[in-house]
Amino acid sequence: xxxxxxxxxxxxxxxxxxxxxxxxxxxxxxxxxxxxxxxxxxxxxxxxxxxxxxxxxxxxxxxxxxxxxxxxxxxxxxxxxxxxxxxxxxxxxxxxxxxxxxxxxxxxxxxxxxxxxxxxxxxxxxxxxxxxxxxxxxxxxxxxxxxxxxxxxxxxxxxxxxxxxxxxxxxxxxxxxxxxxxxxxxxxxxxxxxxxxxxxxxxxxxxxxxxxxxxxxxxxxxxxxxxxxxxxxxxxxxxxxxxxxxxxxxxxxx
Numbered sequence: 001x002x003x004x005x006x007x008x009x010x011x012x013x014x015x016x017x018x019x020x021x022x023x024x025x026x027x028x029x030x031x032x033x034x035x036x037x038x039x040x041x042x043x044x045x046x047x048x049x050x051x052x053x054x055x056x057x058x059x060x061x062x063x064x065x066x067x068x069x070x071x072x073x074x075x076x077x078x079x080x081x082x083x084x085x086x087x088x089x090x091x092x093x094x095x096x097x098x099x100x101x102x103x104x105x106x107x108x109x110x111x112x113x114x115x116x117x118x119x120x121x122x123x124x125x126x127x128x129x130x131x132x133x134x135x136x137x138x139x140x141x142x143x144x145x146x147x148x149x150x151x152x153x154x155x156x157x158x159x160x161x162x163x164x165x166x167x168x169x170x171x172x173x174x175x176x177x178x179x180x181x182x183x184x185x186x187x188x189x190x191x192x193x194x195x196x197x198x199x200x201x202x203x204x205x206x207x208x209x210x211x212x213x214x215x216x217x218x219x220x221x222x223x224x225x226x227x228x229x230x231x232x233x234x235x236x237x238x239x240x241x242x243x244x245x246x247x248x249x250x251x252x253x254x
């Protein structure tokens with residue numbers, strides 16, 4: 001087992017989040033495709049103007065928690081991550097019905113812990129003895145790696161809030177104003193957008209900062225939802241207990 005395990009998760013998570021947020025908000029189309037309303041939340045603003053306002057507000061966040069549930073070519077992907085602009089991160093990522101990775105990134109170190117299903121999958125093709133040896137050594141233990149390691153650095157992009165927010169681009173889109181609703185207890189305005197057989201619903205907070213609260217995709221290759229909560233709250237990324245850590249560098253794992 002090595003830091004390459006991080007790369008197993010990088011593409012599904014980062015690419016899926018970009019697809020759900022960026023493509024849903026910046027599909028090409030004229031600003032005039034959605035009419036402004038003079039009453040209610042964001043009075044006088046059209047759907048595209050509200051979408052762009054939400055993106056700009058979200059890009060100013062110092063931290064947030066994302067909760068993603070998306071259908072990927074590799075299988076169902078779920079991610080629950082708290083992350084901030086300082087690079088701290090904590091949460092879980094699951095691919096398929098089993099195979100979960102816990103992840104903590106704090107300072108110059110990252111820690112990963114894998115459930116038994118993930119460990120067995122990683123050792124698929126090995127002998128039963130090798131699999132059991134891996135389980136005995138790794139089950140319940142956190143693997144420590146330096147975040148400057150090239151392999152780890154690539155995979156840990158999923159924990160970089162700045163990287164994700166930089167993908168949110170304002171621009172021209174087809175967003176249309178929809179109904180008022182609530183998302184995770186927050187009042188929101190729904191924006192809708194269609195791109196072929198794919199429909200996006202974008203939920204924007206109507207009280208306080210107009211942050212993105214949820215993006216929902218139906219149809220297309222990667223349907224699912226991504227919710228955003230806990231804006232600007234501290235990320236609880238704490239180093240695991242020393243007795244539960246295995247140092248990859250000390251083990252000589254590459």
